[in-house]
Amino acid sequence: MKTLITSCFVVFLLISCKETKSKEVVVEDSAAKFNELLVNYNEEGFQLNPIKATNAGDSRFNDQFPDFLSDDYKAKKKAYYTKYKNALVQIDQSELTATEKMSMAVLKWDCDINLEAMVFDKDLMPIDQMWSKNLDFNQLAGGTNAQPFKTVKDYKDWLARIDGYLVWLTSAKEKMQTGIGKGVVLPKSLIVKVIPQFETLATGKAEDHLYYSPINQIPETFAEEEKQELTAAYKNMVANKVMPAHKDIANFLKNDYLPKGRTSSGINATPLGDAYYNHQIKLYTTTSMTADEIHNLGLKEVARILGEMEAVKKEVGFKGDLKAFFDHVRTNKKLMPFTERSQVIAFYDSIHNVMKPQIDKLFGKQPKTPFEVRRTEPFREKSAAANYSQGSLDGTRPGIFYTPIPYVTEYNIFDKEDLFLHEAIPGHHFQISLAQESKELPEFRKTLWYSAYGEGWALYTESMGKELGLYKDPYQYFGMLSAEMHRAIRLVVDTGLHTKGWTREEAIQYSLDNEAEAEDTIVREIERYMANPGQALSYKIGQLKIRELRSRAKTALGNKFDIKEFHNQVLETGCIPLQLLENKIDDWIAVSK
Structure with a gap:
């Protein structure tokens, strides 16, 4: 047995x-x-998408520009x-x-x-004043961005890539012609901003052209024969390819497209309609919120922030009403101290230096990727907003904070501490660089961008100014409130433009009534929302969710709450939809208990 x-x-x-x-x-x-x-x-x-590869620092496809259209x-x-x-269906998730x-x-x-x-014919409006591929391509052309110009092959790759780009330009013109027939066209107010962008690249001497710039940086190590060959090729490319192509688009925009441009402001006035805007809400907020919910949330946030602004106005002793205080801030020459553009760059460097001792107290994980502040390139400066350009995946190309300085003596600093937090540190530079440097994330997640998370994080960091040693001047704190108000207003005006029949002028006036931004800045912003419906919603929706999660974790964990670890939990994921972030933080809270 x-x-x-x-x-x-x-x-x-x-x-x-x-x-x-x-x-x-x-x-x-x-x-x-x-x-x-x-x-x-x-x-x-x-x-x-070879351009995505180039931006990531992968040079294998640097000679390619597909006809995306x-x-x-x-x-x-x-x-x-x-x-x-x-x-994915074939994978056992358990x-x-x-x-x-x-x-x-x-x-x-x-x-x-x-x-x-892909269901929507947005490609019938392939060119606008801020978001289109020609502007991204122009940034590469200057030789100081992601496209490398270090070897002879690099220079020849760019010549080949330009040929692909010119095919895309031809397709863009054909799409716009089709769009005219279908009523899917840009508003006239946007078209007039696009025309000068093409005219600037259609005239002048080849040697002064943006696309000739890499020749001015040609390495001394190149053989003399190589230098001569490339110089001749770039002159020919500029004079006989790039300038004629841009002149053709400029003429088309002026003579054919502008007369057919629409007078309406919202996307629901086109055949794309409400369905497209609902898709844009989902894309940019990564939520199932409706336009009405977002609009009402915006109105509530505007009212709340106005109350905080009144307190600052009282603190500085201003006697007029809040609208008068906005004008005071917009026009106060004491807040426009610069005479040279280099002083603007030095000002941002000083903000960074003030913050450095506090960063370690709030962030355990910090990026190794280098960081720089630069002036926005002149060709796009007058119509561009400040922005961040990520470094390469291997960290050899720095992250760059670009700030437009078209008129240096009018450069108002009241909101610039806040701006640095958002676009630079610990905003986009931390969030993007840490994802790119991660040893845990798969490669595809290192280059993903979901605006609700990315812009939500950047706006969240603006509220950390006092924790980082900033906002000691009440005007700078008012600048933070103004920036938050700016994003709250976006919830109101973006939904107003695209679902409630608001005109461009009504949106501009609503902004002027409720924030301190200069009028020309507000005009650019409203036109930005008109060009890319829904994108403006992402900032406030994302910020409010991250704030909510921080508050939830702090309440649940009490003395066990560690702000550095909370930030680690948020940043280590890279860009993800907000619901996935919320699930992750809830799991972390449960484990931490």
Whole structure:
């Protein structure tokens, strides 16, 4: 009997070991299969969008610029997202790690939202004053951004890439011609801002042209024959390709497109309609909120911030009403102290130096990627807002905070401490660089951008100014309130323009009545919302969610709450939809308890 029991036990162990080993193989196979899928998704994504690869520091496709507007390209794009969406169904999610499960959820969202976008004919308006691919391409042309100009091959890659870009320009013109026939055209007020952008690149001497700039930086190590060959090629490219192409678009915009431009301001006045705006809300807020919910939230936030502004006005002893105080701040020459553009850059450097001792108290994880402040390039300066340009994935190219300084003596500093927090440190530079440097995230998540998270984080950091040693001057604190008001106003005017029939002028007046921004800045902002419906909603929606999560964690954890660890939890994910971030923080709270 004893022998029989022992024999049975041995057989049981063998079967159990076999089953355990088999299960381990399944787990390994499932994880390996999923991680291979992620690698392929990133690799094929770079092939599909070579500009994204260049921005990430991957130089393999630096000679390519696909015709993003062609039917062939759109078919490839649709097949790409459909393929990976279907592939996810084959993965056993229960066998994945927490990071892998997050990557799976993010990948599914990315495929879904991109496929949904392809339903709409937004490509019939491929060019605008702020968001279109020609402006991104022009930034590369100066030789100081992501496109490298260090080797002879680099210079030849750019010549080849320009040929692809010129094909895209031709397609853009054809799309706009089709758009005229279908009533999908830009508002006239935007078209008149686009025309000078093309005219600037259509005239002048080839040697003075933006696209000739890399020749002025040609490395001394190049052989003399190579220098001469490249110089001649770039002169020919500028004079016989780039300038004529931009002149053609400028003439088309003036003579054909502008007369057909619409007088309406909102996207719902076009055949794209409410369905497109609802898609944009989902894209840019990563929520299921409605336009009415967002509009009403905006009105509530505007009222709250107005109350805080009144307190600052009282603190500085201003006797007029709040609208008069806005004018006082806009026009106060004491808040415009600069005579040289270099002084503006030095001012931002001084803000950074004040913050440095406090950063360590609030952030455990900090990026290694270098950081610089630069003036916005002159070709786009008059119509651009301050922005951040991320560094390369390997950290060799710095993150850059660009600030437009078209008129240095009118550069008002009342809101610039706040601006630095948002666009630079610890805003976009921390959030983007930490994701790119992460050893945990798969490559595709290092270059994703979800505006509600990315802009929400940047706006959240603005409220940390006092914790970082800033906002000691009440005008600078008022600047922070003004910036928050600016984002609250966006909830009102963006939904107003695109769902409630507001005109451009009504949106401008609402902004003038409720914030201290200069009128020309407000005009640019309203026109920005007109060009890209819904994008402006992302800031406040994201900020409020991160604030809510911080408050929730602090209440739940009490003395166990660690602000550095909270920031680590938020930043280590890279850009993700807000619901996924909320799930992650809730899990962290539960574990921390």
